[in-house]
Amino acid sequence: MKLLNQTIKFYLTLVLVGVLVMSCARIDYPSISSNPTNNYQYGQVIWHDLITPNPEKAMEFYASMFGWTYETLGKEGSQQYHVIYNNGKAIGGIIELNATEHPAGEWLSSISVPDVEKAVAYNTQKGGKTMFKIAHFQGRGKSALVRDPQGAYISFVHSDSGDPTFVSENNNWLWNELWTSDLDASLIYYQGLVPYKANKVEGQTVPYFLFENNGNKLSGVMKNPVENMRSAWVPYIKVTDVNAISEKAETLGAVIMLEPDQSIRNNTVAIIQDPNGAPFAVQIWNN
Known part of the structure; x- marks a missing residue:
């Protein structure tokens, strides 16, 4: 593989977790599934969040690349959440992290699980770490951010509205x-x-x-x-x-x-x- 950058490192720490906790307390996040399905495909990645030191630059880049549009939640001057839309459907979000301590961004995937508490307990038992404790958000569901035993960050989610039905479409x-x-x-x-x-x-x-x-x-x-x-x-x-x-x-x-x-x-x-x-x-x- 012709990789041009052989020393890429992602930067996500408990400082980021603190940012996420603060933002979650103030923002009504969109539902995982815009049209409730009440069906679950456990193990499916059902949401993506971009953690980045420069949301404005990121939004310009992905809008130019894929035609994505955005809705910004939260007040200016506080931690904001930028919902990503493709063809009018919410497909993910963007949140800012501290550029001084975290110079690189990362896409975080959310995986559907039947029971978030059991998933977190399993992760801990196997040597993983909980980065963002279990929380429930009205209309969205229950979630927790963890690092698996091999070091990959993943969010466990059980959606209130069921898992979305994915349709193969460009730029999604x-x-x-x-x-x-x-x-x-x-x-x-x-x-x-x-x-x-x-x-x-x-x-x-x-x-x-x-x-x-x-x-x-x-x-x-x-x-x-x-x-x-x-x-x-x-x-x-x-x-x-x-x-x-x-x-x-x-x-x-x-x-x-x-x-x-x-x-x-x-x-x-x-x-x-x-x-x-x-x-x-x-x-x-x-x-």
Whole structure:
């Protein structure tokens, strides 16, 4: 992989957690599912939040890249939450972190679990840490932010309205991958957390597994391809032209971590580090 930055590090600490706790007390967050489903797909990533030192710069970048629009919640001068919309649907949020202590951004994934208390207890038992204690937000659900035993940050969520039904559309979330420092340990951990089955994909140049539930492919797992980077969940965004997107991202100040390459998924994928340092992937997907 032609990674241009081999020493990427994400910065998220208890100071960030304090910021999140303060903001949660003042802001009515949007529901996970805009149209209540009352159905749950446990193990599915159902929400994404971008933690970034510069929300304004981030919003400009993603608006230019994908046409995303935003609604800002909270009063100016206090901690604000910027809801991300794609084609009028809320798909995530953006929150500011301290740029002095946290110079890089990160996308945080929220995973659906049947019982947040049990999920947090399981994580603690297996050696993970609770970064943001369990809280319930009216209309949104119960959640907690943790660091798993391999160091990846993940939010456990049980939505009040059920999990959203995902429709494949451009400029929206397509996929999620766990890049882990310990592949075997992560496979065991997540299969104990939610009713995943981990199925190995044959014919890959590096070991790659799919987390599945009820026959549905929910996310991928692979050994972390970036040297000196801790474990992390990386979101994918669906696009129609990965080369054009990569070129545009560079003009907007992003770093191309993995350039489109015919030998990697038939030239359909690129990995990008946004101007504030948050990695994400883009991929063409026609199925």
